[in-house]
Amino acid sequence: MRRVVFNQKGGVGKSSITVNLAAMAASQGKRTLVLDLDPQCNATQYLLSAKFPDGHERYDIRPNVGQFFAQTLSFKLKESSLADYVHASPFAHLSVIPANSELMEIEQMLESKHKIYKLAGALKQLARDYDEIFIDTPPAFNFFTLSALIAAESCLIPFDCDAFSRRALYTLLENIEETRQDHNEDLFVEGIVVNHYQPRASLPVKLVEELRAEGQPVLKTTLSSSVIMRESHEKSLPLVHLAPRHKLTEEFTSLYDELQALQHQRSTKR
């Protein structure tokens, strides 16, 4: 399954959810890949921190996805396979294609040269080697997120339960539908995953109920807020390795199981 984790709103949990679901899949023996398309490089840093020198601000693990895109701009170069950009992570069955901070610098050039389908072609080939591919995206509807939505089969939407996020969610769902119609008829919204959920606070509960009543695909599993997430980032240890019995880890297990069950339902319906 090629899955993009996307919401153009910042800080909703895209990178945290991408990495922790991927680590969960890998811990169950699935051949798993994380593709980082965000120049902030958070997923890359989370999984490959050992490759960053201490205090190094510019993320430049080589080879990286920026180099993959850059080579598509030169018609003289033979097109390389995405497999050439894969790094092993410290965790069994889990590999990473790192981002780099130069992605931003080449974005306009890629756009003007219409390279929007390059990732899709390369990722479909690479997908034969993996059971699960998770794509982390930047907080913007830009060249890289559109490339990811064209390359993916499903889109998982993290949602952080406030009124601004709700407005952004409708725009996001429209953008995904437009992408499906114009570029990728296989794309579907796998679900909206509510992050930072507070089951005892009335506003978030009401908001989630309203979204469900509207027929939005809000997943059953919700993720609570916990400081363990920050610790997990700091130690570069996904929750399944840092705190396998923690409540938030158990919620990630339920989320992964729910996504697997939905996937199974879809494949049997076809």
Ligand SMILES: Nc1ncnc2c1ncn2[C@@H]1O[C@H](COP(=O)(O)OP(=O)(O)OP(=O)(O)O)[C@@H](O)[C@H]1O
């Ligand atoms: N369930 C959670 N509990 C506590 N902290 C969380 C949780 N989910 C995310 N965070 C924290 O919130 C911050 C933003 O999370 P994250 O970086 O995953 O969001 P993002 O959507 O990828 O952000 P960006 O849009 O900048 O890429 C991080 O500091 C992360 O540790």
Ligand SMILES: [Mg+2]
């Ligand atoms: Mg992020």
